Amino acid sequence: MTLTAAPLRLSTTSATFDAEFKARLHWSADADAAIEKVVADVLADVRQRGDAAVLEYTRRFDGLGPASMQDLELTQADFKEAFDSLPVAQRDALQAAAARVRSYHEAQKKASGESWSYRDADGTLLGQKVTPLDRVGIYVPGGKAAYPSSLLMNAIPAHVAGVGEIIMVVPTPARGSVATGGSGAAASSEGERNVLVLAAAFVAGVTRAFTIGGAQAVAALAYGTETIPAVDKITGPGNAYVAAAKRRVFGTVGIDMIAGPSEILVLADGSTPPDWVAMDLFSQAEHDELAQSILLCPDAAYIDAVQASIDKLLPQMPRARIITASLNGRGALIQTRDMEEACEISNRIAPEHLEVSSHEPHRWEPLLKHAGAIFLGAFTSESLGDYCAGPNHVLPTSGTARFSSPLGVYDFQKRSSLIEVSAQGARVLGPIAAELAYGEGLQAHARAAEMRLEKP
Amino acid sequence: MTLTAAPLRLSTTSATFDAEFKARLHWSADADAAIEKVVADVLADVRQRGDAAVLEYTRRFDGLGPASMQDLELTQADFKEAFDSLPVAQRDALQAAAARVRSYHEAQKKASGESWSYRDADGTLLGQKVTPLDRVGIYVPGGKAAYPSSLLMNAIPAHVAGVGEIIMVVPTPARGSVATGGSGAAASSEGERNVLVLAAAFVAGVTRAFTIGGAQAVAALAYGTETIPAVDKITGPGNAYVAAAKRRVFGTVGIDMIAGPSEILVLADGSTPPDWVAMDLFSQAEHDELAQSILLCPDAAYIDAVQASIDKLLPQMPRARIITASLNGRGALIQTRDMEEACEISNRIAPEHLEVSSHEPHRWEPLLKHAGAIFLGAFTSESLGDYCAGPNHVLPTSGTARFSSPLGVYDFQKRSSLIEVSAQGARVLGPIAAELAYGEGLQAHARAAEMRLEKP
Structure with a gap:
């Protein structure tokens, strides 16, 4: 069957634009009562029974048969072995990406994360002392969908901040377990490990790691158990159970943002090769059927050219089915009156990723108020930022860039006012x-x- | 009846110290199912029906009889009138406090809230653009318990950040309304206004203000109504309904911390007049029966002297009943082995307010890792910081200083990564x-x- 990806075509001059635009942007993450109930029970149980509860849920949900918590701990030797097993090109790429991410976050710390103080004329001292969190937990999703790049993006800013201990949790469900949607037949003590994630743990530097996941892992990190140390903050993405658990432990520990579907907005003046823009729209759409890719451009002929590129390039994509579902369900190609209006609409969206695909990106950048990350110029594909340009790829989604920021060193620091x-x-x-x-x-x-x- | 305030006396050398200490620190803000239900309904209703729902709840809960939303809006003239009506000393104090708070937050913005970028050798630009939120809402509790200083502490950092519009909500329940625990007999269009709060709105600069409160005010700010503009973030303290509503709208808008009871920890080496320390303990205890005042000191004789000061000064205090309940229920005088151990225990508590009441405060400050605000030396009473030293008095409570920070300019800014x-x-x-x-x-x-x- 031939797939056809046709993002919704809109024009700002249409009388129905506002309504159509609003409908297309709509996304709502309503709490699921069944998930909330399960999560509340798991949290209370782990808080009460500690390791015993963690072991029980890991057996039940991940289809593993650990004899004790020791079976669920990964060692530094495991990380090194995973790293050493990679092809040289992958090892080098991981290390190059880590070095760039580290150097960007060091600049960030210097620019906005240092202690400061001053004295009044009468000798009164005022300032803020900036200190790292003692211990943080990083949740890494399990199975084949795990992204080693996300581990770098969470662990490196924590290190740069000076966090003392980084505890990683990563579920390794057995094939055929509840977590993988299977029958639950297997019961070995070791599930499917993602070698790239373990290698990333080696590169990023993780203090301790446990092969647990779900709400039970969040609970273990928040409250601590006999084996797993309680942390001060939990970051990293997860499924609906993990997100619900993070919301519930907020206050006992800090949490990062709860992410919605990923989004890209391309602001184009027509000067970038249309294939490049089409591929950038794909690179967001391939994440997830709910991901959102939007093009804003004043030039109708250019929008046609991007659609033609979409038609031409789609058959080459291994993830064409997901891309098609995303573009048809949530994508949009929007013709604006001019670039100024495109900037204004972008501010209404407050996108996670914003590409300014223009030959004069610095003309438009000052008009852009709300975005997680702004990619300037045709050469700056979002994917370069996702992996290795340096800035963090954990960004505010669903319009929350109106009031929140990329994950950064500041998320692993806190401030104390100083007054003398x-x-x-x-x-x-x-x-x-x-x-x-x-x-x-x-x-x-x-x-x-x-x-x-x-x-x- | 004579009141006796005797904070629990503990010693770290006691075998039972850890258990007693943990029990005294325990505080839990469990969600109240009845409150959650009411709040969920109010939020949904205001989201659906806008002004009509806000008017209805304001009539029901605050005992007011507004004909329309116009009756619930305060004007700049109201603010100025309130300010002009104050005695000169109060006006001057408000303005002096505002000036100091402003100048501290300007230094804060300069130290940690400016955009930055750098270029790689190959010409690639990396950085972060820091921009203000467009519009924020400030919740100010109503009635006689309203604190004008809190309005300054919320509004001034927002202004310094460059926020375009500040929308204040402040309930003005009629005497005898549900909100004031009365019979609900009154139904005028205007309830009890706190002149100092209105005067603080004049000094701090508030764009628009509405005399509404509770979950309905939070909903109006988060979703917007025909009259009330939707904001990007809501800050400011409130009762359990307000706190529950803020938690629920988080994600649609940003929120600040959910505050627990206020706390002070005094680390004393015995060099400060005991009366001063006793009064500092009182100044926390007088807020609320759940407030927590703790003294850590290696010198048993000095602890006795502070207890003697408590006994001597308590009868002079108009709020002696609240102070007594707080000190007896939650206060503690803890003898430590030495100052080093006192610092270590302080780090376990991660107090909101931490006074280092020592003749060598800079010796101990580097050992103190977790605290909302650190007050150095005998002259730095917490109350100076509460009102006018400059730093913000909105601080992390209940041990959350392990991972969170004072309210600041950064709470009214967000960052966008820049990549070219x-x-x-x-x-x-x-x-x-x-x-x-x-x-x-x-x-x-x-x-x-x-x-x-x-x-x-």
């Missing part, structure tokens, strides 16, 4: 604080300030 | 990205990178 009021400063600040405290009816606050004015 | 790969850079990065993409089975990613190596 001098005796002289206390005489300036005391009366102000006392006046406001009395106004709020908080007399002990006022007295504490006033006492510093009196002879001790 | 040069033609030459694409030739370096393309093969690396393609190798890793093929390894992950994402062929369109690989092809998009490879196409940039081919002649267009």
